[in-house]
Amino acid sequence: MKKMALLFTSFILTLVSHASIATEDNAVYPAAIFNFVEKGRNLNDIGEKISNVIFASLVVDPNITLVDREELDKLVDEATLNLSGMVNSQQANQIGQLTGAKIIVTGTVFEIGDNLMIVSKIIGTETSRVLGASVKGKVDDSLITLAESLSVQIASTIKSNAGILVAKPTSRSDDLARLKKQVNTTNLPSLAINIKEHHINKASIDPAAEIEMMFYSSKVGFDVFEKNSLEAKKSDILIVGEGFTEVATRKGNIVGVKARLEVKAIDRKTNKILFVDRQTELEVDLSEMIASKKALATASAKIAMRMLPKLSGL
Known part of the structure; x- marks a missing residue:
C-alpha cells in the first residue's frame, strides 16, 4: 500500500512538472x-x-x-x-x-x-x-x-x-486588499457600469470587463446598480467603456489574444468627465474566447485599481 502511495505521488509530481514545463x-x-x-x-x-x-x-x-x-x-x-x-x-x-x-x-x-x-x-x-x-x-x-x-x-x-x-500575476484577493487601503469609504458615490465589448470575428457572450469592474467596485464598498434598472438612472456616477479583442499570436494549440479597453467615469448631475483611462493586455489560452475574456478582465481590473481610489475621494 505504501509502495502504491509512493508511485501515485511520483506520478502526480511528474504531471505537475510537465505542466510547469508546458507553461514555460x-x-x-x-x-x-x-x-x-x-x-x-x-x-x-x-x-x-x-x-x-x-x-x-x-x-x-x-x-x-x-x-x-x-x-x-x-x-x-x-x-x-x-x-x-x-x-x-x-x-x-x-x-x-x-x-x-x-x-x-x-x-x-x-x-x-x-x-x-x-x-x-x-x-x-x-x-x-x-x-x-x-x-x-x-x-x-x-x-x-x-x-x-x-x-x-x-x-x-x-x-x-x-x-x-515580467511581473508575476497577483491574485484577486491581493489586489482587493491593496485597493481597500487606497479607497476612502466615507460617503462613497453610487455607480452604474456599462461597458460594451467586441470580439473580432466572434460573437460576444458575456461582458467580462463590465463584470470585473462591478466586482472590484462592489467589493470595496461602492453601491453598484444594474445598468438597465431605474436605480441606475439615479446613480451618482456612470462608468462607460468599450473593449475589443483580436488574435495576436498562435503557437500550436495555444492562442494569444490582445484586448484594448477604454473607460470613462461621468458625473450624472453635471455631465463632467471625472476620469478617463485605457489599458491594453495580452493573454494566452487553449481557447480563443477564454483568452479574450481573460485579457478584457485583466485590463478592467487594472483600470479599476487606478480609478476607484480617485472616485472615492470626490
Missing part, C-alpha cells in the same frame, strides 16, 4: 521595439534600420509577440507618448499600459574610431528592470549581420530572464 514553453512575451538612438557623424538612419532588422528577426519567434510599428508611431504622432531619444524606465510603464507590451527594446548605436557598437536596453514595463545586450564590429561590417546577432541575444535575454522582466 508556451509563454508569450509582448514586446515593443523602438528606433535605436544614433551617436556618430555618419550614422544617419542607421538606428531605424537596426530596429527594423531586430523586428524582422523577432517577429518569427513563437514566444515573442510584437507591437505593430505603426501603432507605436501613431501614439508618438498623437503626442500620447512624448519620446525624445531613448525610452527610459518611467516611460516604459506608460508604453506598457497603452500597448500591452511587457517588454521594451531600445538602444544606442555609436562609433568608436573605426569600430561600430550597438547596445540594447531591454526594459520590463511592469517591473522597470533593465537588462542589456550588445554587439560590436567594424563600421564597414554588414549592419544586417550585426543586428541579427543582437536579435539572438535579445531573444535569449527575454526568455531566460522573464521572471525578472
Whole structure:
C-alpha cells in the first residue's frame, strides 16, 4: 500500500512538472521595439534600420509577440507618448499600459574610431528592470549581420530572464486588499457600469470587463446598480467603456489574444468627465474566447485599481 502511495505521488509530481514545463514553453512575451538612438557623424538612419532588422528577426519567434510599428508611431504622432531619444524606465510603464507590451527594446548605436557598437536596453514595463545586450564590429561590417546577432541575444535575454522582466500575476484577493487601503469609504458615490465589448470575428457572450469592474467596485464598498434598472438612472456616477479583442499570436494549440479597453467615469448631475483611462493586455489560452475574456478582465481590473481610489475621494 505504501509502495502504491509512493508511485501515485511520483506520478502526480511528474504531471505537475510537465505542466510547469508546458507553461514555460508556451509563454508569450509582448514586446515593443523602438528606433535605436544614433551617436556618430555618419550614422544617419542607421538606428531605424537596426530596429527594423531586430523586428524582422523577432517577429518569427513563437514566444515573442510584437507591437505593430505603426501603432507605436501613431501614439508618438498623437503626442500620447512624448519620446525624445531613448525610452527610459518611467516611460516604459506608460508604453506598457497603452500597448500591452511587457517588454521594451531600445538602444544606442555609436562609433568608436573605426569600430561600430550597438547596445540594447531591454526594459520590463511592469517591473522597470533593465537588462542589456550588445554587439560590436567594424563600421564597414554588414549592419544586417550585426543586428541579427543582437536579435539572438535579445531573444535569449527575454526568455531566460522573464521572471525578472515580467511581473508575476497577483491574485484577486491581493489586489482587493491593496485597493481597500487606497479607497476612502466615507460617503462613497453610487455607480452604474456599462461597458460594451467586441470580439473580432466572434460573437460576444458575456461582458467580462463590465463584470470585473462591478466586482472590484462592489467589493470595496461602492453601491453598484444594474445598468438597465431605474436605480441606475439615479446613480451618482456612470462608468462607460468599450473593449475589443483580436488574435495576436498562435503557437500550436495555444492562442494569444490582445484586448484594448477604454473607460470613462461621468458625473450624472453635471455631465463632467471625472476620469478617463485605457489599458491594453495580452493573454494566452487553449481557447480563443477564454483568452479574450481573460485579457478584457485583466485590463478592467487594472483600470479599476487606478480609478476607484480617485472616485472615492470626490
